[in-house]
Amino acid sequence: MPKQSTAPVTKQDFEEAMHILAKSFERVATREDLKLFATKEDLERFATKEDLERFATKEDFERIEDTQHSMLKVLDSIEGRLKEMANHEERITRLEEQLFKLENQLRSLTSSR
Known part of the structure; x- marks a missing residue:
């Protein structure tokens, strides 16, 4: 099928x-x-x-097309926000890794004193 x-x-x-x-x-x-x-x-x-x-009249079809167009705009907006969120997750992961490295460096500096 x-x-x-x-x-x-x-x-x-x-x-x-x-x-x-x-x-x-x-x-x-x-x-x-x-x-x-x-x-x-x-x-x-x-x-x-x-x-x-x-x-259905011509106006009915136009109303349906307008509604469909509006829904597509909303879906595109949601898709864009989801893509941004994916980037945020990557950024957060990178920042966490950097913080972890900095924390380890700080610990090594304080322990050497």
Whole structure:
């Protein structure tokens, strides 16, 4: 089983997947299959206002994209802080080693007196 990506799906990814699906359906669909689909005019004629409200609007998609963008910014910030913390740990370790060396030097100086 292929490993699934944890990257968020972009609008381009979604559109590409829908295009692939439409092309593969187009190859196997019969004329009768195509007649089963409602046209935009059919929806406008038969759909109630509540039915139409169930569909996502352009504003909904923009809001989702804005939220996704904000979340990515936060994740990038967290990742940057984690990298800084890793550097701090290395610095702390180096400082501890230097302190240990200085402490030993100080002990050797005081014991020689």
